[in-house]
Amino acid sequence: NAGVTQTPKFQVLKTGQSMTLQCAQDMNHEYMSWYRQDPGMGLRLIHYSVGAGITDQGEVPNGYNVSRSTTEDFPLRLLSAAPSQTSVYFCASSYETGTELFFGSGTQLSVL
Amino acid sequence: AQSVTQLGSHVSVSEGALVLLRCNYSSSVPPYLFWYVQYPNQGLQLLLKYTTGATLVKGINGFEAEFKKSETSFHLTKPSAHMSDAAEYFCAVSESDSWGKFQFGAGTQVVVTP
Numbered sequence: 001n002a003g004v005t006q007t008p009k010f011q012v013l014k015t016g017q018s019m020t021l022q023c024a025q026d027m028n029h030e031y032m033s034w035y036r037q038d039p040g041m042g043l044r045l046i047h048y049s050v051g052a053g054i055t056d057q058g059e060v061p062n063g064y065n066v067s068r069s070t071t072e073d074f075p076l077r078l079l080s081a082a083p084s085q086t087s088v089y090f091c092a093s094s095y096e097t098g099t100e101l102f103f104g105s106g107t108q109l110s111v112l
Numbered sequence: 113a114q115s116v117t118q119l120g121s122h123v124s125v126s127e128g129a130l131v132l133l134r135c136n137y138s139s140s141v142p143p144y145l146f147w148y149v150q151y152p153n154q155g156l157q158l159l160l161k162y163t164t165g166a167t168l169v170k171g172i173n174g175f176e177a178e179f180k181k182s183e184t185s186f187h188l189t190k191p192s193a194h195m196s197d198a199a200e201y202f203c204a205v206s207e208s209d210s211w212g213k214f215q216f217g218a219g220t221q222v223v224v225t226p
Contacts, residue, residue: 004155031211040121042202042216043156050211058213090155092214098144098163098206101214103155 002026006091006104013081013111021076021107023091029102031094032074036060036087037106043090049074081111114139114205118217126225131175131190133220135203138184145186146204146214147177156202162186173197198224 007022025032033048045058049068063085065077074093078085088108092101119134137143144163148156160171167179173196177188186203203217 033213035216040218042116042218043214044216045213048211048213092156097208097211100146100158100161101156101204103157105155106153 004091004093004102004104006089006107008107009105011107011109013078013109015081015083015111017081019078019081021078021089021091021109023074023076023104024072025074025091025093025102026072027093027095027102028071029093029095030071031096032068033058033092033101034064034066034074034076035090035092037090038087046076046089078109083111085109086111114143114207114210114215116203116205116215116217118201118203118220120220121218122221122223124223124225125193127195128192131188131193131197131222133188133201133203133222135177135186135188135217136184137186137203137205137215139205139207141207141209144206144208145177145179146206147171147175147186147188148202148204149173150200150202150219152199159188159201193222193224195224195226198222 004025030051034046035043047066049055091104115138117136146161147159162179170176204214
């Protein structure tokens, strides 16, 4: 099992550009989520999904879109990048309520 | 609504000394509690978790944590610090009706000195 795979590992964008962060898991987990990590703020939930076709907003959803067409994939789209979106992004998945999150290795994004 | 407070953003311990990282939470329903560790430039790795049953939970690398409902705490300890314990540690809470949504604390950076 590869676990949770995120691509790319690093990305530099200019303000206003769009991009998609990819996330895939091979553990047949229903629950998938995206977090951003900023110094001193821990991890904050952006969007999450409880199954294919079902997504919902987390704590900091503005400027991001998600979709879940398959159980395996959960891409995160930045519509028009802003410097405030400079962060480290983590995708995570879990089997069910009460079980732990499995994390990808992260994407370091810089928006200039 | 759930929230997590980690006391101390930075902790410095001597090699061989006790490691104590504090975590307090608020939750409207019985919580599931977790500790994660993050090494530089890596993702988060589970150290241990409390879901139900025994309130003293043992994890990897010699860490353990005790769930104290009356104090709404889930402090992490290790009797003897090792240089390899230098990392950032995150406490997290998930609720039974939250569909797997996690609330993370701000993190505690642990430095181990020789």
